[in-house]
Amino acid sequence: MSLSAEGRHSNSNNVDTLGEHSNHLNSLYPADFRIRGLALKELPHYIFFFTCHTFINKQTERALEESLKLVLVLRDLGDDVNMVGVLVICERGAERFVLEEIRDMGSFNGTGFREVLIGEVEDLEDFLTTLENKPYIHVSRVIPYEESFHFKPETLVEILKEKMKKYADRIGAGETFCIRMERRGLKGKLSSKEVEREIGGHLWNLLKDEGKKPKVDLEKPDKTVVIQTLGNLCLLGLVNTEFKQKHYLVRFK
Structure with missing residues (x-):
């Protein structure tokens, strides 16, 4: 806009x-x-x-x-x-x-x-x-x-799962991936680790169904699904390792 x-x-x-x-x-x-x-x-x-x-x-x-x-x-x-x-x-x-x-x-x-x-x-x-x-x-x-949406703590995982298909399509055969989430607000109502685990497992299954032999790399993945929450607002995107290495300011916790 x-x-x-x-x-x-x-x-x-x-x-x-x-x-x-x-x-x-x-x-x-x-x-x-x-x-x-x-x-x-x-x-x-x-x-x-x-x-x-x-x-x-x-x-x-x-x-x-x-x-x-x-x-x-x-x-x-x-x-x-x-x-x-x-x-x-x-x-x-x-x-x-x-x-x-x-x-x-x-x-x-x-x-x-x-x-x-x-x-x-x-x-x-x-x-x-x-x-x-x-x-x-x-x-x-x-x-x-790349996109943003509002959510309730109990609906975030399901919304993210629905959105993972298009990100799975952008992860090539043989490429590694990981999920990185950073939560701000909603303490005690939302766990970053639990969301990472559930969305990572779902993305793994999507890649497997596409015959891509999924592989997780938590250190230097080829693709990182980035999830950032600000209260009830979620920001979502996919970042290539090459882009991240080129720009030192692009970093995730």
């Missing part, structure tokens, strides 16, 4: 929607959930961002869900173009610095999780190369993703 200034100005209904949603969001935050920044910028895109300093708990869970909804509202503004999704993991306390550094390189938003930004870029290769060629950056990792 493109957040062009022209498209943003041409739709007053979107402006009203953002204002109403922002006011609703502010009313949901408890007193101990301090918002450090809340702004719309036009440089050249309209970018909504917020950063906060608190641990996610039951009191802030609803506010976080509304925050993520607002991120998606912004992503739906403007004309459709081919964009690549990225999670940008910042150094400790550096969200604002990073937003300033990358504001002209795509559309980026806060997520409500410390040091984690979500964004879209037109050219992933160019974005990573530009970041990696800077003498110093406040970015520790970049995680590309």
Whole structure:
């Protein structure tokens, strides 16, 4: 999605929607959930961002869900173009610095999780190369993703299983694979290791059914299925080892 200034100005209904949603969001935050920044910028895109300093708990869970909804509202503004999704993991306390550094390189938003930004870029290769060629950056990792969806803890595994067929088709005969999941939020409700195990087993069976003789490699797989969750939002993608080795910022836990 493109957040062009022209498209943003041409739709007053979107402006009203953002204002109403922002006011609703502010009313949901408890007193101990301090918002450090809340702004719309036009440089050249309209970018909504917020950063906060608190641990996610039951009191802030609803506010976080509304925050993520607002991120998606912004992503739906403007004309459709081919964009690549990225999670940008910042150094400790550096969200604002990073937003300033990358504001002209795509559309980026806060997520409500410390040091984690979500964004879209037109050219992933160019974005990573530009970041990696800077003498110093406040970015520790970049995680590309291809699709996103909302889920409930009890439905995540089934949704992921349904989506694995197209990823199995992209893993060649003789290629190794692994699943890497990183959870943010939903502590006690979702286990990264359990999801990795279930999805890995399902993908293994899909590859076996295709006659590809599946093989898992947890150290240097040819293909990595990347699962990132931000509260009830899941980001999903497939990364080649060659691409990961070429760009040192592309790393998974």
